[in-house]
Amino acid sequence: MIETQNLITSFGLLKAVDNVSLSVAKGTITGLIGPNGAGKSTLFNTLTGVIRPTSGEIHFDGIRTTKSPPDVLFRQGLAHTFQIPRPFPQMTVLENLMLAPTGQVGESLFAPFFMMKKVKRQEREIQAKAMDILTFTTLDTMANDPAGKLSGGQMKLLELARVLMVDPKVILLDEPAAGVSPALTEILVEKIKDLNARGHTFFIIEHDMDFIMRHCEPVIAMVSGHVVFEGSGEAARSDPQLVNAYLGDMTYE
Amino acid sequence: MIGIVSYLVFFLTMGFVLSIAVLGLNLQWGYTGLFNGGVAAFFGAGAYGVILFGGSNKAGQLIGFGLPYPFAVAGAVLLAGLLAWIVGLITTHLRHDYLAIATFGVAIAVENFARNAEPITGGAKGLRGFERPFETVINDPFWFNLAYLIFVFVVLIIVYNILENIGQSPFGRLLRAIREDEVAAQSLGKSPARVRLQAFIFGSMIMGLSGALYATFYAFISPQDIVPILTFQIWSMLIVGGSGNNKGAVFGTLIVWAGWVGSGWVLTQFAPVEMQLYIGTIQFIMIGLIIVLTLLIRPKGLLPEKLIISRSVARVKPE
Numbered sequence: 001m002i003e004t005q006n007l008i009t010s011f012g013l014l015k016a017v018d019n020v021s022l023s024v025a026k027g028t029i030t031g032l033i034g035p036n037g038a039g040k041s042t043l044f045n046t047l048t049g050v051i052r053p054t055s056g057e058i059h060f061d062g063i064r065t066t067k068s069p070p071d072v073l074f075r076q077g078l079a080h081t082f083q084i085p086r087p088f089p090q091m092t093v094l095e096n097l098m099l100a101p102t103g104q105v106g107e108s109l110f111a112p113f114f115m116m117k118k119v120k121r122q123e124r125e126i127q128a129k130a131m132d133i134l135t136f137t138t139l140d141t142m143a144n145d146p147a148g149k150l151s152g153g154q155m156k157l158l159e160l161a162r163v164l165m166v167d168p169k170v171i172l173l174d175e176p177a178a179g180v181s182p183a184l185t186e187i188l189v190e191k192i193k194d195l196n197a198r199g200h201t202f203f204i205i206e207h208d209m210d211f212i213m214r215h216c217e218p219v220i221a222m223v224s225g226h227v228v229f230e231g232s233g234e235a236a237r238s239d240p241q242l243v244n245a246y247l248g249d250m251t252y253e
Numbered sequence: 254m255i256g257i258v259s260y261l262v263f264f265l266t267m268g269f270v271l272s273i274a275v276l277g278l279n280l281q282w283g284y285t286g287l288f289n290g291g292v293a294a295f296f297g298a299g300a301y302g303v304i305l306f307g308g309s310n311k312a313g314q315l316i317g318f319g320l321p322y323p324f325a326v327a328g329a330v331l332l333a334g335l336l337a338w339i340v341g342l343i344t345t346h347l348r349h350d351y352l353a354i355a356t357f358g359v360a361i362a363v364e365n366f367a368r369n370a371e372p373i374t375g376g377a378k379g380l381r382g383f384e385r386p387f388e389t390v391i392n393d394p395f396w397f398n399l400a401y402l403i404f405v406f407v408v409l410i411i412v413y414n415i416l417e418n419i420g421q422s423p424f425g426r427l428l429r430a431i432r433e434d435e436v437a438a439q440s441l442g443k444s445p446a447r448v449r450l451q452a453f454i455f456g457s458m459i460m461g462l463s464g465a466l467y468a469t470f471y472a473f474i475s476p477q478d479i480v481p482i483l484t485f486q487i488w489s490m491l492i493v494g495g496s497g498n499n500k501g502a503v504f505g506t507l508i509v510w511a512g513w514v515g516s517g518w519v520l521t522q523f524a525p526v527e528m529q530l531y532i533g534t535i536q537f538i539m540i541g542l543i544i545v546l547t548l549l550i551r552p553k554g555l556l557p558e559k560l561i562i563s564r565s566v567a568r569v570k571p572e
Contacts, residue, residue, distance in 0.1 A: 095426055109455060119422065119423065144560070
């Protein structure tokens, strides 16, 4: 679904992503591991169009997307969540979700006056879908609360719920389990697996090796901007060089 | 008695005219988070526009189309929109304080243009001699002013309803999302630059409408009417009332306007003679004080923004 060729993203002299060629296969839950500063988040930001690559190519779903901005990529089916959640804090949880669908007729200045009927019908559909997804992500009781009042873990669920409003082909999650209570992590994992079974591809950055080994297949490892390992979780775990040399600070327990 | 009533008519007319400008600012700042520091420019474009389009051609002046009043107002509003479109395109990458500085600069430029482009704007003397619609028909200043008050009130109601509709529509939701977090909105497939430009233009057109009604009321406009303090007066009205809330915008306007007029009256009556010269300055200080005090004591204004749920949607009851 996602392929990169010789992708480089530099900040001045620093090549945060250095000559990365990788591919994320359709239907997988691909894990991305690596120590702090390895370039994982920069890679994600490059793939999602937040940062323009310095050189190299990105293809998403067979289309060249090297220079596409985030909004275009989202409309093509590439969704992502943020390492630090970014809800719309002074909007209700329900409204956070209702914003997400693309192609809303009501999202123009004149629609409220000239296409009221159509807008209302679409709003009803969107609301029904939003309530389904809120139930699915266990946030339904908070539908009318301002999103800024949610806990950090609930905000991560909210971000997942938001992107689910559009049935994205690929969802990139940046550390979905970091700072989330074990109970919420369980819910999150369950939802990810459930969605994966329905055909959504996931690409996940995670520091928690246990999380990666148990739930992701295959695994990609990055160090200093390079991809140093691509393969099954089993192989990554039994690769002593990889574990000791690069990932010593987060050895699998 | 008639003196008090006619003063009340004047007070309310100006209050409603200013309310319209504050509603325009509320669309930009309250809904979308756009820091427009040049309200006076768009207000001024509308004020000059209505007289230029609707006034009669005079010797020594380039413009003065003598258009019927509705067309003159439409032209004034479009002129404000055109200015906003140009400014919006130039400042599309500016955020927050940088946008404020840039738009403030635009307002200074517009004021200086008005002051110096004598063939078009009449220069420092301004433009006078505008024939107001129905003035000859009603032919009595008191009844004319009363009729004009009703007209302005109707326009205010219409503008208010349009903005309430926008606020509760999916477009309003989009504006608030961009205000709250532009990056997150873009990650959800929205194009913030386009939407911000739309809100900026539409809000500025409403300010232009307000300016047009202002100039119509006085049948006169001069650079003195569009000095930078106007921008801050309008900001203080929105901040006091509660940005993000249209009712608050109107409420805040009337309160600050009453304070402005009231303080002017009190000062002229009771201030010592040697202070009389500085009444305007004292009022300027008050505007600054009102903004600072509101931000300190009640940062969300007298009527804070409410959580809005799209009108077309039934409110969900938690179980």
